[in-house]
Amino acid sequence: MKHSRQFPTLATERLTLRAPEARDLNAYMAFYTNAEASSWYGGPLRPDQVWRRLAEDIGHWHLKGFGMWMLVRRDDGQSVGGVGLAHPVGWPRHELTWWLLPHSRGTGLAQEASVAIMSFAINSLGWPSVETHIRDGNLPAHRLAVRLGAEKIARGTFPDGHDRDVYRLAPTKAMPFGAAPEREEGAE
Amino acid sequence: MTVSFTIPTIETERLVLRAPAEADYAAWLAFNETDRTAFVGGRASPNTVWRGLATYLGHWALRGYGMWAVDLKETGEFCGNVGPWCPQGWPEPEIGWTLTGNAEGKGIAREAALASRAYAYGTLGWTTAISLIDPQNVRSIALAQRLGAWWDGDFVHDEYGTMGVWRHPGPDALEEAAS
Numbered sequence: 548m549k550h551s552r553q554f555p556t557l558a559t560e561r562l563t564l565r566a567p568e569a570r571d572l573n574a575y576m577a578f579y580t581n582a583e584a585s586s587w588y589g590g591p592l593r594p595d596q597v598w599r600r601l602a603e604d605i606g607h608w609h610l611k612g613f614g615m616w617m618l619v620r621r622d623d624g625q626s627v628g629g630v631g632l633a634h635p636v637g638w639p640r641h642e643l644t645w646w647l648l649p650h651s652r653g654t655g656l657a658q659e660a661s662v663a664i665m666s667f668a669i670n671s672l673g674w675p676s677v678e679t680h681i682r683d684g685n686l687p688a689h690r691l692a693v694r695l696g697a698e699k700i701a702r703g704t705f706p707d708g709h710d711r712d713v714y715r716l717a718p719t720k721a722m723p724f725g726a727a728p729e730r731e732e733g734a735e
Numbered sequence: 736m737t738v739s740f741t742i743p744t745i746e747t748e749r750l751v752l753r754a755p756a757e758a759d760y761a762a763w764l765a766f767n768e769t770d771r772t773a774f775v776g777g778r779a780s781p782n783t784v785w786r787g788l789a790t791y792l793g794h795w796a797l798r799g800y801g802m803w804a805v806d807l808k809e810t811g812e813f814c815g816n817v818g819p820w821c822p823q824g825w826p827e828p829e830i831g832w833t834l835t836g837n838a839e840g841k842g843i844a845r846e847a848a849l850a851s852r853a854y855a856y857g858t859l860g861w862t863t864a865i866s867l868i869d870p871q872n873v874r875s876i877a878l879a880q881r882l883g884a885w886w887d888g889d890f891v892h893d894e895y896g897t898m899g900v901w902r903h904p905g906p907d908a909l910e911e912a913a914s
Contacts (some may be wrong), residue, residue, distance in 0.1 A: 550742040550743075550744070550753065550754030551741045551742075559741045562826065566794065569796065569797045572797075593824075593893060593894075594823060594824070595822065595823045595824025595896075597823075598797070598822055598823030598824070599790050599793075599822060599823075601793065601797065602789070602790045602792075602793025602794050602796070602797055602822070603786050603789045603790050603793055604793065605789075605790075605792065605793035605797070606786075606788065606789025606790055606791065606792035606793040607789050609789070609792040610757045610785075610788065610789055610792065612754075617846075635782055635785055635786060635789070636760065636781055636782060636784075636785035637780060637781040637782025637783075637785060638782060644792075706780070706782060719740065
């Protein structure tokens, strides 16, 4: 008897989204050992902690049937970040979460991946909606949430001691990729 | 298109070594409430326990080998994890084991460790193997000694502190001893 698992791959205009693998270790290292880039994600981490983070993210797929996808650029095959659905045991709610290497911020790639993944969650996993939780100072994440049709539904203290706004995201309200990132706060 | 990989199942006389599964989480939570966790980092939050289980599975994907869950063949009872193990930061690959204690004193850990070592040498092609053990963990050290391993210095990990390096006899030495 064998244990075999297959994880779905998604395609968007500019990206292939696939579950993390060994070859993504460099992208994980580049992000999680970078103090500035990873400051909202528990970083910076030591290299051995980064390796375990990657292992955990892969294991999440096995245990839950969903997880993080790597954002792989279709034009050059480079992994530039991760976006996915996380709900480890001990965490109160599921969430859409994302991380991007600094050179790929402001490109709309996180939004592009998020729309595809929200659609997967609702249509393939049968979820009624997708949420995300964001700490107060993480302004890029708040702005992205707004572009994803976010509606604030709660606020609470999470197991790590941090307060977060809880947003319900609405794929049908998501703005087209590339919508002006600095002016969306007042957008409908 | 999909990403996929496979974890083999191994049977010994009394045991089934299979892929770790979400069902093991409850057993580990119970283990986590006992004093036996002193040698594996102490009591942890449910989130940390679950992430450890996820790490077991991810290790298989990253290394092509890893920890199995060990079940008693007769009853299906889960009694711990054992297997070849080498997360980043380890000095070299080891045969690791963490038993829940519900099958203690029956040679279960030895049987599982022997199967893991045979798999590491026979299937993975390892030419040597160690086990990293907390210096205070006398039960685990005794098991290493029963497996023919000897103390080969200490290793200091950034997070887990000092661990004894217990070196197993290599595949050639075992073959010679068996003939």
